[in-house]
Amino acid sequence: MKQTLLLLPGDGIGPEVVAEVRRLAGVVAPDLELQEGLVGGASYDAHGTPLTDDTLDLARKSDAVLLGAVGGPKWNGVSRDKRPEAGLLALRKGLDVFANLRPAFCFPALVSASSLKPEIVQGLDIMIVRELTGGVYFGTPRGIDEKGGLRRGYDTSIYTHPEVERVTRVAFEVARGRDGRVCSVEKSNVMETGLFWRQEVTLAHAEHGAGVELSHMYADACAMELVRAPKQFDVILAGNLFGDILSDEAAMLTGSIGMLPSASLGDEGTPGLYEPVHGSAPDIAGQGIANPCAAILSLEMALRWSLGREKAADALFAAVGSALEKGARTRDLGGELTTRQMADAIIAAL
């Protein structure tokens, strides 16, 4: 049976970068069956909802899903549950992709793009494992209402045993393929969710953590240490909210957010969801100048983590690196190449 990859270009620069993913897939995995669907604002415009049941069904039946980007000012007035972002959250939840893998690495050719000193980021290679389907993002009760004459807004931060355990096991597995160190991050000094998280991670380590060194850090300290000495980290494990913030901070350390992909994984045998870290960048959408590398490296992660094609993944990763070595640069990297020319440079390097 043919493997299928569902492309969801989405909004803004999404369609432009996903078009290059399509070309690259044709080169490194020509037998892969590509399908396409709508998500985010594009789906809202067509169907009045940012994710249709049909698209979610299609995603569930695929071997992997690659999303471009969602959102933009066009949908600012749309009600909360129909916004483009709601489609992304529904897709994550619907696919139950609970482990978000967000690498922060620095291509040697791009070290100078960082706002940090070269010696601080040269060789940087962190993997952030973020819980993606729980925590304060989904906890209930939540709402905005009035109580005792007082207007208030509230959410529930919550984690259960299976939720912490399964993402922790992914972090251990990821660490085993790297330097074997996991740093778990929370605010156990002020939050019960944090204390619970620390207890559960510690238990999971005793049971499933053979060969992995586990440490713990408060989220504020981690935000500091990422700036001070980011190379101390191998794998950082965090809940949904802290993971959101710290993975973005870590990504920016590399100086080239247009380069970074992400993978969101569920249970074995279920499709993973792959996305560039950057957003839909409405300011440059439609101009053909967006950097396609993050989307192309998301394909690379899909080949590696969902499609069992390590060799193709290795080749693709190497090709991106060598295109950069040869000087290929889009605008965001200080160059002149268009989206298409950047992809051409990578194809040429393959």
Add this chain to the structure above:
Amino acid sequence: MKQTLLLLPGDGIGPEVVAEVRRLAGVVAPDLELQEGLVGGASYDAHGTPLTDDTLDLARKSDAVLLGAVGGPKWNGVSRDKRPEAGLLALRKGLDVFANLRPAFCFPALVSASSLKPEIVQGLDIMIVRELTGGVYFGTPRGIDEKGGLRRGYDTSIYTHPEVERVTRVAFEVARGRDGRVCSVEKSNVMETGLFWRQEVTLAHAEHGAGVELSHMYADACAMELVRAPKQFDVILAGNLFGDILSDEAAMLTGSIGMLPSASLGDEGTPGLYEPVHGSAPDIAGQGIANPCAAILSLEMALRWSLGREKAADALFAAVGSALEKGARTRDLGGELTTRQMADAIIAAL
């Protein structure tokens, strides 16, 4: 009537740096009445609680309170509600100091200490206004228990109208004394508390924001932007949890966390609480090598914000800068001076 400043040296390097605050106060504000009390582990050891009612009473009756630092491995085994940190939280809550002012600025002489490139941090001057007595730090229900056979940990993120309004007004006031720009930070795209926060800040701006430019940013984007281009910010306004993380990240951008003070303010006429941003640093406690500047600059903030002594504050701030210009450096800044010698250099510069 004499003005009083209550010194709470606390734990670790706290007593060492507060000893220098005592000397400096004698020079710049000789008529100030200094009192002293216990907090944190020191209070726990003496009284079995990290903050006694007597000490809180004394604090309430003072014009300002200056705390050194709390915590250390010695109290790791102590129950959650008796830990040193619990004393700090109780003090904040007891004094109702709801607005935490955390400057992140770079002394010209110390630009090279940053892990960021000099051009990114030269002239950096951000003020973070963090809500300090609400949010997920204090929300209920909270706990760790079992439900339906599932172990879980949970907290409540919550803000009410008066809580957001009062801290927002402080942010506006602070901005008026600076560049007049406030960037309010939340996760309104995924949290109801965040949406509520944005609505309330927007309302407060319409009513009390004359002359202040207000913008909004998601917390993850802010964590990125602080790394990419921190000088874009003037005042950052955030809730307790995001403020905790982002202010630590911003502090570390300057490269010298041993230099940074903080002020926590309540309603007009109530005592402010002043603390260095650094912790109790148990690893170097007792050696007399800690950097006293953050504590001394906390005195500077107390003189300015609670004691109405702007001139003394200005003189103290200038003296720290000129001691640095002349090369005075403690170990953390790459120098050789002891805690006492660093304070001597500042006194000499006065």
